[in-house]
Amino acid sequence: METKGIKQEYKQRIVDTGNKMVSLGLTVGTWGNVSVRDPETDLIYIKPSGMPYHEITADDVVVMNSKMEIVEGHRKPSIEFHFHIAIMNARKDVNAIIHTHPIYSSAFSVTRQDIPGISEDFVQIVGDKVTNCKYSLPGTPELAVNVVEGLGDRNAVMIPNHGTVCVGSDIEGALKICHVVEKSAHIYILAKILGTPEVISDSDMDAMQFFARNYYGQGK
Ligand SMILES: [Zn+2]
Structure with missing residues (x-):
């Protein structure tokens, strides 16, 4: 059955991003998951549950709607579809979500510590912390409520003893957030071994975020 508005390119983005997550070392095996929303149709494309990334093809991607109903797909969606769709319903600026099980960020999530704003890239695109x-528990509607609340208006949140959730206006942006969060967690742990890490001041964070929003990049 052909449902109107379903786009092959969006399915392919799920496949390609999953493979990039694995090659960047952000997750292993079948864990983690990816979703993308098409702002034109509001349809949400999500990774199938429990399949190794290298085996997933565009055909395996599940298409859902904002009511958490399956619109198209012969696979079961990722068990974390609750929080993917709950975030998209809460944040109209978010069209892509990546959930990873990374090493260094997870050291913070198992000790229930914040990853502080210690580097320029992190502060500009992720948030203050x-x-x-x-x-x-994974895959529960309660987790979706907690993830939305914990994320707030930042672009990443950790799930205790589990992993991270990173969001963006598009899939490249969400992947960049995942990479920068994990890099900052790694730097912070190394810096702690070397000495006392300095956190960027609130006023400098504000200045960097203002610059990133208004001036950074070509043509602004
Ligand atoms: Zn997970």
């Missing part, structure tokens, strides 16, 4: 949301 990344916190842990309230704990819930």
